[in-house]
Amino acid sequence: xxxxxxxxxxxxxxxxxxxxxxxxxxxxxxxxxxxxxxxxxxxxxxxxxxxxxxxxxxxxxxxxxxxxxxxxxxxxxxxxxxxxxxxxxxxxxxxxxxxxxxxxxxxxxxxxxxxxxxxxxxxxxxxxxxxxxxxxxxxxxxxxxxxxxxxxxxxxxxxxxxxxxxxxxxxxxxxxxxxxxxxxxxxxxxxxxxxxxxxxxxxxxxxxxxxxxxxxxxxxxxxxxxxxxxxxxxxxxxxxxxxxxxxxxxxxxxxxxxxxxxxxxxxxxxxxxxxxxxxxxxxxxxxxxxxxxxxxxxxxxxxxxxxxxxxxxxxxxxxxxxxxxxxxxxx
Amino acid sequence: xxxxxxxxxxxxxxxxxxxxxxxxxxxxxxxxxxxxxxxxxxxxxxxxxxxxxxxxxxxxxxxxxxxxxxxxxxxxxxxxxxxxxxxxxxxxxxxxxxxxxxxxxxxxxxxxxxxxxxxxxxxxxxxxxxxxxxxxxxxxxxxxxxxxxxxxxxxxxxxxxxxxxxxxxxxxxxxxxxxxxxxxxxxxxxxxxxxxxxxxxxxxxxxxxxxxxxxxxxxxxxxxxxxxxxxxxxxxxxxxxxxxxxxxxxxxxxxxxxxxxxxxxxxxxxxxxxxxxxxxxxxxxxxxxxxxxxxxxxxxxxxxxxxxxxxxxxxxxxxxxxxxx
Numbered sequence: 001x002x003x004x005x006x007x008x009x010x011x012x013x014x015x016x017x018x019x020x021x022x023x024x025x026x027x028x029x030x031x032x033x034x035x036x037x038x039x040x041x042x043x044x045x046x047x048x049x050x051x052x053x054x055x056x057x058x059x060x061x062x063x064x065x066x067x068x069x070x071x072x073x074x075x076x077x078x079x080x081x082x083x084x085x086x087x088x089x090x091x092x093x094x095x096x097x098x099x100x101x102x103x104x105x106x107x108x109x110x111x112x113x114x115x116x117x118x119x120x121x122x123x124x125x126x127x128x129x130x131x132x133x134x135x136x137x138x139x140x141x142x143x144x145x146x147x148x149x150x151x152x153x154x155x156x157x158x159x160x161x162x163x164x165x166x167x168x169x170x171x172x173x174x175x176x177x178x179x180x181x182x183x184x185x186x187x188x189x190x191x192x193x194x195x196x197x198x199x200x201x202x203x204x205x206x207x208x209x210x211x212x213x214x215x216x217x218x219x220x221x222x223x224x225x226x227x228x229x230x231x232x233x234x235x236x237x238x239x240x241x242x243x244x245x246x247x248x249x250x251x252x253x254x255x256x257x258x259x260x261x262x263x264x265x266x267x268x269x270x271x272x273x274x275x276x277x278x279x280x281x282x283x284x285x286x287x288x289x290x291x292x293x294x295x296x297x298x299x300x301x302x303x304x305x306x307x308x309x310x311x312x313x314x315x316x317x318x319x320x321x322x323x324x325x326x327x328x329x330x331x
Numbered sequence: 332x333x334x335x336x337x338x339x340x341x342x343x344x345x346x347x348x349x350x351x352x353x354x355x356x357x358x359x360x361x362x363x364x365x366x367x368x369x370x371x372x373x374x375x376x377x378x379x380x381x382x383x384x385x386x387x388x389x390x391x392x393x394x395x396x397x398x399x400x401x402x403x404x405x406x407x408x409x410x411x412x413x414x415x416x417x418x419x420x421x422x423x424x425x426x427x428x429x430x431x432x433x434x435x436x437x438x439x440x441x442x443x444x445x446x447x448x449x450x451x452x453x454x455x456x457x458x459x460x461x462x463x464x465x466x467x468x469x470x471x472x473x474x475x476x477x478x479x480x481x482x483x484x485x486x487x488x489x490x491x492x493x494x495x496x497x498x499x500x501x502x503x504x505x506x507x508x509x510x511x512x513x514x515x516x517x518x519x520x521x522x523x524x525x526x527x528x529x530x531x532x533x534x535x536x537x538x539x540x541x542x543x544x545x546x547x548x549x550x551x552x553x554x555x556x557x558x559x560x561x562x563x564x565x566x567x568x569x570x571x572x573x574x575x576x577x578x579x580x581x582x583x584x585x586x587x588x589x590x591x592x593x594x595x596x597x598x599x600x601x602x603x604x605x606x607x608x609x610x611x612x613x614x615x616x617x618x619x620x621x622x623x624x625x626x627x628x629x630x631x632x633x634x635x636x637x638x639x640x641x642x643x644x645x646x647x648x649x650x651x652x653x654x655x656x
């Protein structure tokens with residue numbers, strides 16, 4: 001058994017977008033993304049709308065096929081899996097979506113919803129499946145008596161527990177959670193995050209945790225990949241990222257989180273402008289039009305994601321200067 | 332504060348009826364907003380914060396909604412005494428409003444320029460020749476990049492942050508005394524949220540407009556508000572200057588809510604949780620509505636509604652723990 005459970009190798013997903021009458025241009029939703037994930041680890045993928053984090057989630061579980069590169073799970077390709085091999089993959093890799101309203105079938109009881117993966121993968125007989133469903137309900141903190149209820153009878157937090165129970169049903173090894181607590185109130189979010197951490201310890205799960213919320217990332221992650229317009233711009237341990245973010249975009253993300261201490265008031269936004277449309281990403285470094293440090297080289301040459309020691313990767317021409325405090329924001 | 336409040340609300344109640352059942356989403360709250368102040372109303376889903384905001388400008392559809400109050404006094408006039416035509420004059424010119432989703436508050440079939448122009452014509456009586464120049468100024472004040480081009484664009488051509496700049500600019504175009512912003516940055520990315528919040532601060536500093544900011548985000552409150560009302564299940568449970576609220580929250584609900592937020596500066600083994608769920612208006616418990624979820628509830632809590640009392644100067648709390656002392 002190797003340490004690495006999941007690897008993304010030069011992963012790329014380009015969607016063709018119609019442009020004019022005959023033309024089409026690609027939307028580079030995910031562009032040359034590589035990382036490795038150890039067993040039992042949580043990798044958080046963080047970024048703003050259009051950065052490709054949800055597309056990455058779908059690539060990792062094999063819901064969509066990459067246009068380049070591949071996903072390796074436990075030494076075998078998810079991307080090229082067929083037959084029994086593909087079935088195994090689908091048992092081993094599960095996903096929890098953001099919106100439990102639309103990811104649960106409103107016509108099924110939540111008991112049936114959680115049982116479905118067991119039926120599909122022919123796990124157990126009818127009776128043992130009922131027992132498994134009850135166990136799963138207990139594991140996610142729902143009363144087993146809830147099995148006969150329908151999704152609309154549950155609160156948002158309870159629905160997300162159902163979605164988590166369904167993901168756990170096949171005893172997966174990897175769970176990809178795509179913004180599992182966005183849209184939930186902070187008190188409900190706290191419970192779901194605690195549950196996910198407990199389940200990880202109990203079941204030895206590996207997580208890819210997609211989020212836009214730096215607070216949630218800090219709580220959940222071992223390592224963090226920061227994405228901007230389809231690219232990973234920084235990849236490092238949680239400690240390093242929160243202690244000293246290297247990429248100017250990571251710095252901006254962290255500085256933009258509203259501080260709950262009113263005595264530390266911020267008067268200026270960390271960066272100006274909106275994230276550009278992923279259809280028309282800026283040339284060279286995609287962050288350059290918003291970057292307070294940008295130089296000529298940032299507008300002409302795309303910075304590669306370079307290893308910078310301590311397991312840290314950063315895609316920024318000025319990373320050394322910024323880290324040494326030598327680069328000054330130009331704005 | 333010596334000055335008279337811009338807005339004084341007393342005993343506000345909002346009820347919704349559905350299938351013959353009446354539920355009271357807002358149950359007797361008082362709010363004061365003084366000149367130049369930014370006041371927050373914070374709370375979780377269903378606490379009644381948005382219903383409160385909408386009821387002030389009579390924007391709750393009736394039926395199913397009913398709004399009652401002893402007073403909703405704006406600049407000395409009780410808004411409840413005004414007819415529909417008079418309330419329309421208040422909207423925009425006296426009190427204006429910004430919503431969460433700027434896409435649905437802008438008309439998709441008109442250019443930005445014509446929508447700003449309409450507001451300027453209606454409330455400031457501007458003539459055709461002046462409209463474009465004044466609309467440009469509105470966008471420039473919002474630090475909109477390429478304002479001339481944006482005037483000729485349609486809402487779908489703009490990003491979420493730019494649309495919200497248009498909305499705030501339009502809302503401020505007629506120099507209102509009060510701006511009500513209902514979750515104005517909730518749909519935006521965090522770097523854009525920071526820009527819009529900074530912009531709101533600047534606009535307010537320049538104009539002296541009072542702001543009522545409705546949000547679920549305690550970070551947004553801490554960064555932007557002078558005073559804050561914490562709502563739970565249709566009632567105000569705590570009201571205080573922000574520095575006091577965050578330094579020493581008194582209500583067990585406020586304390587629990589603050590503890591549930593993952594910290595940016597340190598690790599948690601486990602996040603503090605609040606047991607149970609937020610009740611729906613149809614099932615508000617008797618007495619203190621937080622009592623079934625409160626770790627410190629005692630005999631009186633499920634029986635008697637705690638009054639909002641001033642424990643420290645300007646710091647009010649509705650909790651029996653403090654009445655006994």
